[in-house]
Amino acid sequence: MSSKTRVDMIIETLCDHKGEKLTARELAKLFLDRYPAEMAEKMKNPNYASEEELIAQLASEVGGRRTRQAKEKCINIKTREKPRPRLYFWDESPEVKSAAEADDELHEADELKLKEHDLYPILIEFLNKDMGLYCHRIDEKTSKNSQGAGGNHWLHPDIVAMEPLDKGWSQAVKNCVRFGNDKSVRLWSFEVKKELSRSNVRKCFFQAVSNSSWANFGYLVATGIAEGVEAELQMLCSLHGIGVLLLDVGDLYNSQILIPAREKSDIDWVSANRIVEENPDFMNYIKQVGIYHQTGELIPSVWNK
Numbered sequence: 001m002s003s004k005t006r007v008d009m010i011i012e013t014l015c016d017h018k019g020e021k022l023t024a025r026e027l028a029k030l031f032l033d034r035y036p037a038e039m040a041e042k043m044k045n046p047n048y049a050s051e052e053e054l055i056a057q058l059a060s061e062v063g064g065r066r067t068r069q070a071k072e073k074c075i076n077i078k079t080r081e082k083p084r085p086r087l088y089f090w091d092e093s094p095e096v097k098s099a100a101e102a103d104d105e106l107h108e109a110d111e112l113k114l115k116e117h118d119l120y121p122i123l124i125e126f127l128n129k130d131m132g133l134y135c136h137r138i139d140e141k142t143s144k145n146s147q148g149a150g151g152n153h154w155l156h157p158d159i160v161a162m163e164p165l166d167k168g169w170s171q172a173v174k175n176c177v178r179f180g181n182d183k184s185v186r187l188w189s190f191e192v193k194k195e196l197s198r199s200n201v202r203k204c205f206f207q208a209v210s211n212s213s214w215a216n217f218g219y220l221v222a223t224g225i226a227e228g229v230e231a232e233l234q235m236l237c238s239l240h241g242i243g244v245l246l247l248d249v250g251d252l253y254n255s256q257i258l259i260p261a262r263e264k265s266d267i268d269w270v271s272a273n274r275i276v277e278e279n280p281d282f283m284n285y286i287k288q289v290g291i292y293h294q295t296g297e298l299i300p301s302v303w304n305k
Contacts, residue, residue: 005227007073013030014089028059063250136161136281164184196233202236221246225244241264
């Protein structure tokens, strides 16, 4: 990748499109024309099978930390937060702040104040409504810690989920799958971090590997990724099969899977049992998965909390 950063691309592109208000996706499309060398290099990544996938990735990279950095670097860069979607534009007279711009700054400040714990219900909402998953929060503080100090290090995922594969199938097919011992669900595991930086990316990644070893899909979730970290993540993910999900707390449904996880065909029930023995939240999750396996019943009151 050349030295041209995504922040520079945002600034230069908006400067050349003065008078226009652009979405993140529109900016991403303009990047393809303005920076052909950089985009050609990025398309070499095997995770981008098409130009459309590259555009989606670029659009996700425009928001969050990069937008704040662009505003800090150039006072002419402005955003309009509401109504959604967020719009980006060049302001020729930035010394005068409008009420809307002041609201935008407050919105960004609120995002910065969020703690990791605050991200759990936001992620659960996205996983349920956008990806159709049924989620449980796993609180490590409720564990028995029977293994002694440090015995449960990197044991607990933050969020676990069940994906019912047979929703919408006919009852005859459901019965055939259930009694034929075929798979009717997939199990997911998520490790949540605020931001991935050069200094913490490997520690966070291998925490996700350890906590998600039992599941069909394991994901590391972050609200931001520092410049230069994506290449490290691509390498680690290709080796270990963990995926990366970017959570956009300002525009939840602009969140997206940056790197897809590699599916494990079988659940590691030995590892799952280890967590069950320690943690009642995980015990309840596995019980509900068992209920669904046996009956096909989803109890709304016990999911997505």
